[in-house]
């Protein structure tokens with residue numbers, strides 16, 4: 016599946032419309048967890064997780080060091096989930112504002128939760144502005160998690176990102192709820 020993930024980022028680099036496929040990466044893990052599949056998505060189907068393994072193990076880029084323990088602490092994982100959801104809601108809010116005509120389309124991607132990076136070359140296919148805005152926003156979120164995950168893979172171990180990944184955390188919480196745990 017790492018090929019699918021790499022292809023997604025390559026396609027989004029050239030044409031932002033393809034960023035919409037990222038919705039699948041948000042919905043499928045949640046649906047699998049909701050319907051009782053637990054963390055099967057993480058264990059078998061996540062292209063991003065497999066990409067980290069490819070980079071870290073197969074290419075040998077990982078230093079293989081242990082990550083700091085606080086990265087996997089409950090406080091950091093849940094705090095990061097709230098932080099992530101805040102930016103996700105902000106992205107959806109901007110999409111709504113563009114749809115209402117309050118804001119114009121931003122042909123940029125918001126990287127590392129801080130920088131607006133020009134990405135106008137990828138807007139090749141004219142689509143409804145809010146659809147384009149959502150694509151730019153989603154691609155920024157996906158690319159940011161990839162960059163952070165690759166850096167952590169290199170500095171520590173492959174899939175260090177996974178210990179606090181918001182999707183992994185959400186599927187874990189859903190699985191716990193379904194199992195009747197608090």
Ligand code: SF4
Pocket residue numbers: 044056057058061062063064065174176177178180181182183184
């Ligand atoms: S924790 Fe996140 S990045 Fe890691 S395998 Fe699961 S969904 Fe993918």
